[in-house]
Amino acid sequence: MSAWLWIVALLAGSLAVGWLGRFAAQKATGNKPVYRDMPLAVAFGYALGVALLALAVWYYFQPTVQETGVANAGVMFFRWAVHGFFGFAVAAWLFRLLGRSLGTAASRKLFRQMPLTAAFGILVIIIYAVTAIFAGLLAPHGQAEVFAQANIVPGGNPALGGNPDFPLGTDQIGRDILSRLIYGAQNTVGIAFATTLIAFFLGGSLGFLAATLRGWMDQLLSRAVDVLMAIPSLIFSLLLITVASAWVSGFGLTVAMVLIIAVIDSTRVFRLARAVGMNIVVMDYIEAAKLRGEGLPYLIFKEILPNATAPLLAEFGLRFCFVFLTISALSFLGLGIQPPLADWGTMVKDLSAFINYAGFAPLAASVPLLAAGAIALLTVAVNFVVDWMLQRSSGLKE
Template identity: 85%
Template sequence: MSGLATIVVALVAIGIVAWVGRFAMQKISGNAPKFRDMPFAVAFGYVLAAVLVALGVWYFFQPKANDQGIQNAGVIFFRWAVQGVLIGMVAAWIFRFLGRMVGTSGSRKLFRQMPLTASFGILVIVVYAVLAIFAGLIAPHGQETVFAQANVVPGGNPALGGNPDFPLGTDQIGRDILSRLIYGAQNTVGIAFATTLIAFFIGGTLGFLAATLQGWLDQVLSRAVDVLMAIPSLIFSLLLITVASAWVSGFGLTIAMVLIIAVIDSTRVFRLARAVGMNIVVMDYIEAAKLRGEGLGYLIFKEILPNATAPLLAEFGLRFCFVFLTISALSFLGVGIQPPLADWGTMVRDLSAFINYASFAPLAASVPLLAAGAIALLTVAVNFVVDWMLYRSSGLKE
């Protein structure tokens, strides 16, 4: 039986089990509303989830190597992923528990209302922040240091070509991968954070100005933003950075990248700030402030900005993710953060050859996945926190 036919038969079998199970539970429970009103799609989802969990448990306990001694990289990576998720859940629960016990009354209340996903996101962000701030103290070697030993296998076992001095091995030119991963948090995350701040300063300021003054200024800024937003941001960034590379190089190109991405992403911030500002400037307290003779600066920073904080904070988290992924993508293409600075996007590209070792050295094959995983983990963590912030700002009850 072909793979497609197997999938179809399995889905049909799951559907039959879901229908029979729902019918049986209706009879057993005396047609309770929970089962009487349950749609077939929900029952199908429950059965499908149970089947996937069972398959996952079965696959988790498969042997890591076959009879010929060839390691099963898929099983090994799956075990690492499951163990990582479980460790993350436990760490998030402990972090939330400690937050409920330690701190001010306000912070303890915040942790009591916090879901486990938000706790996990905040914990990850704190860990990344510590790595970024204290990278020089945490990293065992410098990000620019080149050693004589190149392509050292991760694991630190000399019998397998490793070195205890380099737990994650070295890259093609002899740089310590662990140190560059740590410095990547400082460079990739730090530059993305600075870029997002600049984008919010530009977009937020112009958006509030357009909402407050309106008239010809609003029309000019809005039409200019419409033109910039009509061009795909990644392609536009790549084009402008390629043009900028003709005049600057090295660290200067990194600065040019920051400014280009900040200006392009400020258009999205402008649209949000203008929309929120338009809803605020028609309020009675804005009219009262104008009648008192308050200036433009007072209106923006004392009246409009405090009432626009919640949506702007949520947008800041989302915009940071987009900027972070854009910088990583540009670095992967070779026009982002420039050497000798360590960057996760560049590391994914440079270390991709290690994936060929998956059949006999899964740890070595996981090296490029570490940088990619660091990018994905931070993106997921920030989105968890942003979702929680949006939930709180929407006025919904826990």
């Protein structure tokens, strides 16, 4: 039976089981409102969820080696994903439990109100930050150091083509993948963080300036931002970085990339800062500050900025994710962080050839997934924290 027929059979069976389950529950409970008013789509969703869970459990216990002796890469990767999910869930729960017991009264209260997803996000961000700051101490080798052995399989088992000195193996030219992953946190995350800071300083300052002064300054800045936002950001970045590559190279091109992305991304920050600032400048305390004779810097940094912190912090997390993914995409295309600096986007591109060996060497095929997984994990973690911050700033309750 083809895969499509299996999918159709699964959906049809779930629909039938959902309808029968809802009917049986209505009869068994005397037509209680919770079952009487339940739509068929909800019953179908419950049945489909149970079916998918049972299918996942069945697939998890499938053998990792087929009868022909070839490794079952799909089962192996699925088991790793399940172990990682439950491992991070337990770690996040323990981290939240520790935060509720240690620290100041304010921090303990914060952890008591924190959902598990936010605790997971904060834990991952802390791990990434420590890795980026202490990359030179954590990495066993240099990020540009080349060894004689290339294409070493991860795992460290010599019988399978591994080497204990290189737990995650080496790439095509003999560089240690573990060391490059660690330095990739320092370069990719650090550069993305610096780029986001520049974008927020530029966009936030100009946005508050436009909201405070109004008039021709507001029109000039707003129309300039409209022109920049009319061009797709990734295409515009590619164009400007390609032009910059004709003038600079190496580390200079990385600096040019940071400035280009910061300017382009500051347009989104400008829109938010201007909108928030417009709502604040009409408040009575702003008028009182103007009557006291306070200058423009005082109004922006002492009156407007403190009252706009919550939406700006939430936007900072979202902007960081977009900048982080943009830098990874540019590096994947060869125009981002330049060698010999390690970068996760470049690693995905360079190591993508290992996927061809998934059929008989699943460990080798997992190499490009490590960098891609590092990108995805940080993006999910930051979004979890941003969602929690948005919920807190909006005053919504769980």
